[in-house]
Amino acid sequence: MRLGVLFSGGKDSTYAAYLAKKIGYEVSCLISVHSENEESYMFHTPSIKKTEEQAKLIGIPIIVWESEGKKEEELKDLEKAIILAIKEHKIEGVVTGAIQSVYQSVRIQKICNKLGIECFNPLWQKNENEYLEELIKNKFRVIITGVLAYPFDKSWLGREIDEKFIEEIKELHRKYKISVIGEGGEFETLVVNCPLFKKGLKISSFKDFGHDNSWRREIK
Amino acid sequence: MILLINVCKEKLHYFEFVKPVEEIIGKDFFVKHYSKVDESDLRKADKVIICGTSLKDNQFVKDLKKFEWIRNYRKPILGICAGMQVISLIYGAKLKKETEIGFYKEKFAYEFLGMSSEKEVYHLHNNYATIPKDFESFTKSKIPQAIKHKTREIYGVLFHPEVRNELMIKNFVHIP
Numbered sequence: 313m314r315l316g317v318l319f320s321g322g323k324d325s326t327y328a329a330y331l332a333k334k335i336g337y338e339v340s341c342l343i344s345v346h347s348e349n350e351e352s353y354m355f356h357t358p359s360i361k362k363t364e365e366q367a368k369l370i371g372i373p374i375i376v377w378e379s380e381g382k383k384e385e386e387l388k389d390l391e392k393a394i395i396l397a398i399k400e401h402k403i404e405g406v407v408t409g410a411i412q413s414v415y416q417s418v419r420i421q422k423i424c425n426k427l428g429i430e431c432f433n434p435l436w437q438k439n440e441n442e443y444l445e446e447l448i449k450n451k452f453r454v455i456i457t458g459v460l461a462y463p464f465d466k467s468w469l470g471r472e473i474d475e476k477f478i479e480e481i482k483e484l485h486r487k488y489k490i491s492v493i494g495e496g497g498e499f500e501t502l503v504v505n506c507p508l509f510k511k512g513l514k515i516s517s518f519k520d521f522g523h524d525n526s527w528r529r530e531i532k
Numbered sequence: 533m534i535l536l537i538n539v540c541k542e543k544l545h546y547f548e549f550v551k552p553v554e555e556i557i558g559k560d561f562f563v564k565h566y567s568k569v570d571e572s573d574l575r576k577a578d579k580v581i582i583c584g585t586s587l588k589d590n591q592f593v594k595d596l597k598k599f600e601w602i603r604n605y606r607k608p609i610l611g612i613c614a615g616m617q618v619i620s621l622i623y624g625a626k627l628k629k630e631t632e633i634g635f636y637k638e639k640f641a642y643e644f645l646g647m648s649s650e651k652e653v654y655h656l657h658n659n660y661a662t663i664p665k666d667f668e669s670f671t672k673s674k675i676p677q678a679i680k681h682k683t684r685e686i687y688g689v690l691f692h693p694e695v696r697n698e699l700m701i702k703n704f705v706h707i708p
Contacts, residue, residue, distance in 0.1 A: 313542070336543070405542075414654065418633055418634040421633050422633055425658070430589075432545065436547065436548040436552060437551075437555065
């Protein structure tokens with residue numbers, strides 16, 4: 313079955329693509345909706361422009377759809393992008409990195425159901441602590457590109473998800489109920505290397521934007 | 533020992549419809565695809581959970597004869613979504629169309645595996661089954677959402693308790 317992965321370049325969509333391929337599915341294309349709205353409900357935003365380079369490193373085509381990021385308009389844009397993927401890449405199903413978010417998942421399920429294609433959520437309800445360990449075990453190199461909750465600050469930008477990170481984020485979970493995988497939107501990530509990539513993602517420069525507990529890193 | 537039956541046609545759906553149930557049960561279970569369940573599995577198990585599958589997947593309806601064992605099985609069974617449809621069809625019910633996707637509030641008329649009064653449940657189905665003979669409905673809904681055999685420990689839910697209603701599955705596991 314040919315699949316298209318809804319891809320943001322972060323850990324969840326990349327790991328979902330990795331699982332689909334590992335199980336034996338043909339990942340035919342990536343589908344990425346770039347939202348101009350920094351507070352997009354559906355689509356993660358920092359460093360999203362890197363998705364095209366990540367697609368090159370994976371060696372598969374990517375459909376990039378620009379959206380103004382108005383709340384429900386984003387969904388129409390996502391549907392148009394999926395329709396294009398069905399036409400151009402003959403996909404028969406969509407893969408998402410949804411874990412707990414019923415808001416995201418329900419909307420994608422409805423689009424797939426309407427279009428008559430399969431919908432796969434291989435990380436659905438996944439145990440959060442095990443997931444972090446799996447990322448490291450499977451050689452995923454993931455960095456933080458955005459933070460959006462107390463007590464995070466600018467110093468977290470660019471940090472890699474490693475054993476030290478896991479230890480600290482578990483402590484933040486105990487103290488402040490921060491989701492260790494950022495499921496509540498507490499932080500955003502970018503995959504800089506993983507077994508799907510031919511080589512690591514090149515980072516030539518970056519710029520940080522934000523204030524207090526809300527920061528994002530735009531990577532070039 | 534609990535037998536978890538995978539109903540999914542697509543391998544990748546295991547992670548979405550079976551694995552979350554495994555996580556809730558934690559230990560003492562084994563997983564089999566419905567096409568591979570044999571007598572020794574059914575003998576080894578103390579209870580059976582038949583999991584759900586995706587909106588588009590209706591292969592299990594075509595393979596209903598693989599579920600004939602349900603009719604004479606005397607140990608507790610819980611069917612989730614597709615699993616409930618399978619149980620109902622084996623007991624003579626009919627499939628009908630009704631799409632529900634997302635969170636819905638359901639009113640329980642009687643206590644059902646710890647679920648009572650009004651509860652928010654997660655739906656993911658294009659079809660439902662009518663109430664089979666010898667079964668009772670436990671919700672005040674327009675379509676059957678939770679059913680149980682009148683005399684046997686056979687339960688079916690159209691919603692997905694593995695999403696936000698994990699306790700219901702634990703209560704089934706702990707039936708003496």
